[in-house]
Amino acid sequence: MDEDLTEATHRPEEHVSGGVPSWLAAALNYCSRCGAALRFGSIDGDHRERLACSACGFVAYVNPRLVVTTLPITEGGEVVLLRRGIEPGYGFWAQPGGFLEIDETVREGAIRETLEETGLLVEPGEIVGLYSRTQAAVVVVAFEARIVGGALRDNPEALEFGTFAPEAIPWPEIAFRTSTWALRDWVRRVRPDLHPELLRELPAV
Numbered sequence: 001m002d003e004d005l006t007e008a009t010h011r012p013e014e015h016v017s018g019g020v021p022s023w024l025a026a027a028l029n030y031c032s033r034c035g036a037a038l039r040f041g042s043i044d045g046d047h048r049e050r051l052a053c054s055a056c057g058f059v060a061y062v063n064p065r066l067v068v069t070t071l072p073i074t075e076g077g078e079v080v081l082l083r084r085g086i087e088p089g090y091g092f093w094a095q096p097g098g099f100l101e102i103d104e105t106v107r108e109g110a111i112r113e114t115l116e117e118t119g120l121l122v123e124p125g126e127i128v129g130l131y132s133r134t135q136a137a138v139v140v141v142a143f144e145a146r147i148v149g150g151a152l153r154d155n156p157e158a159l160e161f162g163t164f165a166p167e168a169i170p171w172p173e174i175a176f177r178t179s180t181w182a183l184r185d186w187v188r189r190v191r192p193d194l195h196p197e198l199l200r201e202l203p204a205v
Contacts, residue, residue: 124145
């Protein structure tokens with residue numbers, strides 16, 4: 001595994017007991033195969049408790065969703081961020097991104113989400129990092145990306161756009177911990193001379 005990727009992969013601060021977040025378990029009540037009620041508990045041949053159907057034996061595995069994002073970089077070396085126009089994180093800054101679709105590669109999904117949310121056509125390059133948040137049941141991949149076309153355009157998901165030099169990122173206004181981690185790791189790569197205090201993790205949702 002690439003050394004940068006290893007260093008940029010974070011263990012979350014919060015852990016989810018039981019393997020299924022409560023907000024997600026509340027929506028998983030019935031078996032998708034036979035319609036009987038699902039029960040959370042031990043199953044044969046598995047080392048952990050899971051949601052399973054006592055009627056037909058179907059196991060409802062609950063796995064994290066993959067979020068694909070980019071850090072679009074201008075020719076001047078600034079990162080393009082959007083001020084989110086939707087929840088979660090309304091009014092705060094984040095990189096463009098969203099959930100990977102079933103028929104996409106991670107690169108295709110990152111390109112699509114960036115185009116949808118910014119109007120920019122990008123070419124994903126190196127992976128800045130992979131970031132897990134068990135509370136949100138997501139794994140986020142962040143690509144550094146070169147802008148190869150398009151133009152910033154208004155859309156319902158963005159209140160405005162901003163371009164930020166590494167030393168000018170508005171850390172207190174970053175929407176998500178995963179965004180904070182990705183931006184911090186990007187800054188460390190492109191501006192290792194910046195003082196560590198500028199790269200501290202600040203509260204985020």
